[in-house]
Amino acid sequence: MSITNNNITVQNLTVSYQGQKALLDISLQLAAGKITGIIGPNGAGKSTFLKGLLGLIKADSRTVLLGEAPIDTQKKRIAYVEQRSALDLSFPINVLEVVLLGTYPKLGVFHRPKKQEKEKALSALKTVQLEAFAKRQIGELSGGQLQRVFIARVLAQEADIIVLDEPFVGIDMTSEKVIMDILKQLKNAGKTIVIVHHDLHKVAHYFDDVVILKKELIAFGPVATTFTNKNIQLAYGETMGDIIIKGVADA
Numbered sequence: 001m002s003i004t005n006n007n008i009t010v011q012n013l014t015v016s017y018q019g020q021k022a023l024l025d026i027s028l029q030l031a032a033g034k035i036t037g038i039i040g041p042n043g044a045g046k047s048t049f050l051k052g053l054l055g056l057i058k059a060d061s062r063t064v065l066l067g068e069a070p071i072d073t074q075k076k077r078i079a080y081v082e083q084r085s086a087l088d089l090s091f092p093i094n095v096l097e098v099v100l101l102g103t104y105p106k107l108g109v110f111h112r113p114k115k116q117e118k119e120k121a122l123s124a125l126k127t128v129q130l131e132a133f134a135k136r137q138i139g140e141l142s143g144g145q146l147q148r149v150f151i152a153r154v155l156a157q158e159a160d161i162i163v164l165d166e167p168f169v170g171i172d173m174t175s176e177k178v179i180m181d182i183l184k185q186l187k188n189a190g191k192t193i194v195i196v197h198h199d200l201h202k203v204a205h206y207f208d209d210v211v212i213l214k215k216e217l218i219a220f221g222p223v224a225t226t227f228t229n230k231n232i233q234l235a236y237g238e239t240m241g242d243i244i245i246k247g248v249a250d251a
Helices: 046-054 095-107 115-127 143-157 173-188 200-206 229-236 238-242
Strands: 008-017 020-030 035-039 061-066 078-081 161-165 192-196 209-214 216-222
Touching: 008 046, 020 046, 020 209, 020 216, 035 046, 035 173, 035 200, 046 078, 046 161, 046 192, 046 209, 078 143, 095 115, 095 143, 115 143, 143 173, 173 192, 209 229, 216 229
Parallel strands: 035 192, 035 209, 078 161, 161 192
Antiparallel strands: 008 020, 008 061, 209 216
16 A cells, blocks of 8 residues: 555535534645644644544534545544543553454454454553553553553554544653654654644654644644744734744744
8 A cells, every 4th residue: 555545635624513613624635654743722623623534523514535535434544542531541441451442443343352463462562661561450550651552552453544632641751752752653654643732842843744723724834834933823822922932933
């Protein structure tokens, strides 16, 4: 499969909540082999963009292609990790079982994970440095450990498209580094990676491309030319103007 099959083309994505426009006519292409960051102020529609892109919420208008085909016909190729706050951590499931869930899309409905899938899941846990936690209940993990488990699930799924909603909120630096190193390896393997992110100081360090949202598309493109003071002020307001952000261009 060629890498261009991993490009995501979004056309005219508009989403409303209770009669209010949450996203207005977003069109762009997310490139394979790149890590794209989605940034913008609170309420800008970042999570809504991910859910609209993936067809998880009703849109007023939406055309999304993965390669040449509608993304909705290719769900097995996509791994989505939502915000941790959206998850029920009291559910009685252990770490290995969570990672094994990543093998289900390829197994099909009536097949159970066997030895091969368990080995794949354990290997993924090793990659995120949590193999010793396989039998631990997910409710016992720190935020960073839990996020690494979700990345292990992504690895077990062997997805082409990896979509993460604020994966670094409230996690330790070690976990953040482990996750970013893995994501960069996946990028180099031609995967398409999309991350909603809140820490502007990391944008230049983490992402190749950046999408700046404020219900509308403020700017989109390579970080070097798009992550500028002007665009940040357009999205966040003039108050951001005097803040020095690492890696921001002055253009």
